Amino acid sequence: MWIINHMNYKLLYAVVFFxxxxxxxxxxxxxxxxxNELEEVQVEIVKNREITLPKASRNYEKVPPLPVEKRSTxxxxxxxxxxxxxxxxxxxxxxxxxxxxxxxxxxxxxxxxGFGNYNTPYLEGFYSNKRDKRYNYGIHLKHLSSQNGPxxxxxxxxxxxxxxxxxxxxxxxxxIGSEISYSNRKNHYYGYxxxxxxxxxxxxxxxxxxxxxxxxSSIDTQIAYDVELKYDYxxxxxxxxxxxxxxxxxxxxxxxxxxxxIVKGSFIxxxxxxSSFSSHKRILAYIxxxxxxxxxxxxxxxxxxxxxxxxxxxxxxxxxxxxxxxADYEISNKVGVNVFFKGxxxxxxxxxVSYENAFIAPNNPVYFTNNLYxxxxxxxxxxxxxxxxxxxxxxxxxxNSHFFMNNPNNQSQFLLVYDTGSISVMNFHGQFSxxxxxxxxxxxxxxxxxxxxxxxxxxxHRPQYKIGIQGIFNLYEKILLITDVAxxxxxxxxxxxxxxxxxxxxxxxxxxxxYLFSKRFSVFVHLKNILGNxxxxxxxxxxxxxxxxxxxxxxx
Numbered sequence: 001m002w003i004i005n006h007m008n009y010k011l012l013y014a015v016v017f018f019x020x021x022x023x024x025x026x027x028x029x030x031x032x033x034x035x036n037e038l039e040e041v042q043v044e045i046v047k048n049r050e051i052t053l054p055k056a057s058r059n060y061e062k063v064p065p066l067p068v069e070k071r072s073t074x075x076x077x078x079x080x081x082x083x084x085x086x087x088x089x090x091x092x093x094x095x096x097x098x099x100x101x102x103x104x105x106x107x108x109x110x111x112x113x114g115f116g117n118y119n120t121p122y123l124e125g126f127y128s129n130k131r132d133k134r135y136n137y138g139i140h141l142k143h144l145s146s147q148n149g150p151x152x153x154x155x156x157x158x159x160x161x162x163x164x165x166x167x168x169x170x171x172x173x174x175x176i177g178s179e180i181s182y183s184n185r186k187n188h189y190y191g192y193x194x195x196x197x198x199x200x201x202x203x204x205x206x207x208x209x210x211x212x213x214x215x216x217s218s219i220d221t222q223i224a225y226d227v228e229l230k231y232d233y234x235x236x237x238x239x240x241x242x243x244x245x246x247x248x249x250x251x252x253x254x255x256x257x258x259x260x261x262i263v264k265g266s267f268i269x270x271x272x273x274x275s276s277f278s279s280h281k282r283i284l285a286y287i288x289x290x291x292x293x294x295x296x297x298x299x300x301x302x303x304x305x306x307x308x309x310x311x312x313x314x315x316x317x318x319x320x321x322x323x324x325x326x327a328d329y330e331i332s333n334k335v336g337v338n339v340f341f342k343g344x345x346x347x348x349x350x351x352x353v354s355y356e357n358a359f360i361a362p363n364n365p366v367y368f369t370n371n372l373y374x375x376x377x378x379x380x381x382x383x384x385x386x387x388x389x390x391x392x393x394x395x396x397x398x399x400n401s402h403f404f405m406n407n408p409n410n411q412s413q414f415l416l417v418y419d420t421g422s423i424s425v426m427n428f429h430g431q432f433s434x435x436x437x438x439x440x441x442x443x444x445x446x447x448x449x450x451x452x453x454x455x456x457x458x459x460x461h462r463p464q465y466k467i468g469i470q471g472i473f474n475l476y477e478k479i480l481l482i483t484d485v486a487x488x489x490x491x492x493x494x495x496x497x498x499x500x501x502x503x504x505x506x507x508x509x510x511x512x513x514x515y516l517f518s519k520r521f522s523v524f525v526h527l528k529n530i531l532g533n534x535x536x537x538x539x540x541x542x543x544x545x546x547x548x549x550x551x552x553x554x555x556x
Contacts, residue, residue: 106130107520107555114524114551119147122549136177137167149190150534150542154200156190173221179213187358191412191540203412206237207354224252234351238362239275242350244268258294262301263287272350276363284309284347284368288324298329309345313367313400314420320345323373334382338392343373348402353416357404357461359538361413370399372422387434394427404461406494406539414461414538421454441472458500461538464490482512493539506535514553525550 111125121143128138142162149156161184168177189203210233217226232244246268253261265287272280290303305322322343330336346369354360378392399422404414427449434442446467451459467487474480489505509531514524526549534542 103131105519109556110553111556112524112551112553114526114549116146116526116549117547118149118544120547120549121145122551133170135167135169138165140164140166145186146544149188150544151190152198155198155203156188157186157200158188159186160184168215170219173219175215175217175219177215179211179215181209181211183207183209183211185209185354185358189359189412191359191406191538193411204237205358207234207358208236209234209351222254226250232349232351234354236362240273240350240362242270242272244270244349244351258292258299260292262290262292262303264290268347270349272366274363274365277365280365282309282311282368284345286345290324298327300327301325305342305344307345309368309370311368311400313418316370316399320370322371336380338376338378338380340376341373344371345369346371353402357414357538359412359414359541360404361407361410361415364416366416367400367402367418369401372397372399386436387432389430389432391430392428394425394429396425396427398423398425403456403459404538408498411496411540417456417460419454419456423454423459424452426450438474440474442470444469458492461491461493463488478516480512480514480516483510485509488537491537495539501539503536503539506537507531507533508535520555522553523551524553 108130109125109127112122113124114122116122124140124142124144126138126140129136140162141164143160145157145159145161147154147157149158162181163183164179164181166177166179168175185207187205188200189205192198192203210231212231214229215227218224226249228248230244230246230248232246233242235241246266248266249264251263255261266285268282268284270282270284272282284307286305286307288303288305290301292299292301294300301324303324305324307320307322308318309316309320310318323341325342326338326340328336328338348366348368350360350364350366353364353366374394374396376392376394378390381389383389398419400418400420401423402416402418405417407413407415427447429445429447431445432443434440444467446465448465449459449462450464451462453459465488468484469486470482470484472480472482486508487506488508489503491503493501493503495501508529511527511530512524514522516522526547528547528549529543529545532546534545536542
């Protein structure tokens, strides 16, 4: 403990101040000064000292709220009517004036010429008038032939020629026109057995055709109509002659918005003769009235197909009534559904059959097909702005459907065989399309068929499935590319021992390319059956392998 006597705080401060303010002395002087001025003192320092304060009182009571005086306030509203007179607005718009776009220049004529392997010359030409509101006319010429084929060179050669002329006159209310054409087609029955020595002239099959047509169509009239009168004649080098006269008409009357009354009709007279029969006459006539309307968002067409046919194949009534009903409904703005229930008597002629199978044997009488009914359901989807998808299922019942079977007496020729019973055909199909303007266009379609026969053992030479894919590409308005591939399979036929055989699946890849040097001149190349598969669409008839055709085109 330190003890401080005879000193207070004021004295201590004065001493400190004096020391700081005094001048500097030497050590001896400083000691002398201390001896003269300071007296001896004792300082006591207390280290452990506690400071205590009295406790303060605290008030925890809440302050009560002050009383509020309630006052009643009354609001008064004064409504006044204000009338504003606004002067009329006067718009002074200046229509945008643009220069008229020049029409694309048209040329009167167009010609294509080329040559390919298998000794294949090609020539095609068009000539027509330019733009005219009063009339239109033109002529079309074409020749394409291959001297050699897949079997014994000239014995499997083919050829086709066409001469066609047309014309049409336009008035304010009607358009009248006509068309006449002559064509020749040449084939050979080259489906004979290997090792046989046969001359090409002995197995040649030529078709000569004459087609005349007159048409009349309405233009912007309350009752729209189309009328067509046709005469078709075909003959071959085996004494075949077939004359077909037909009249087709179609009328459409708009009763009110989305309500139309439509009537379709046709009259067909066919007379076929050959070396074994002098006359095979047939008449087919039908009229189909329909009423089209909209109900609860669905577009519906309801009607009947009243038909007269005097075929003598099988026990069928001459007068027949078929349904003609269809409906389209949009589930959403991108998805729609279509259903139909219809039936008809299908017109078959020797001319149509010869295009389907050019190796048909002589003396084959042709009959109509009776489609009792077909029920179909399809779904359409707009996937995006450029692509669509469609899938569907059709189921139909038929009588007198024709099929192709190799002639047991001559395997190189085909007979028309008919199932006079009731057969059913189910077809599941799907289709996809994509379009990016004129630059890219893609499409694909697939079909699967299931036949349930009645009299015949199989649906001879009918495919079980078909798939077709095509792409069109327009590059820089200079290069045009077209490619397509086809798949087909499940085709059944009878061999010489009357045993059922299944033909090999078909894969056919083709490619076309054209380069435009200018709007008038271009070069092209066509590649067919690129894989070189000599597949058979009809038994004993392989097709040509890889084929190439190149040439030029010119507009004048």
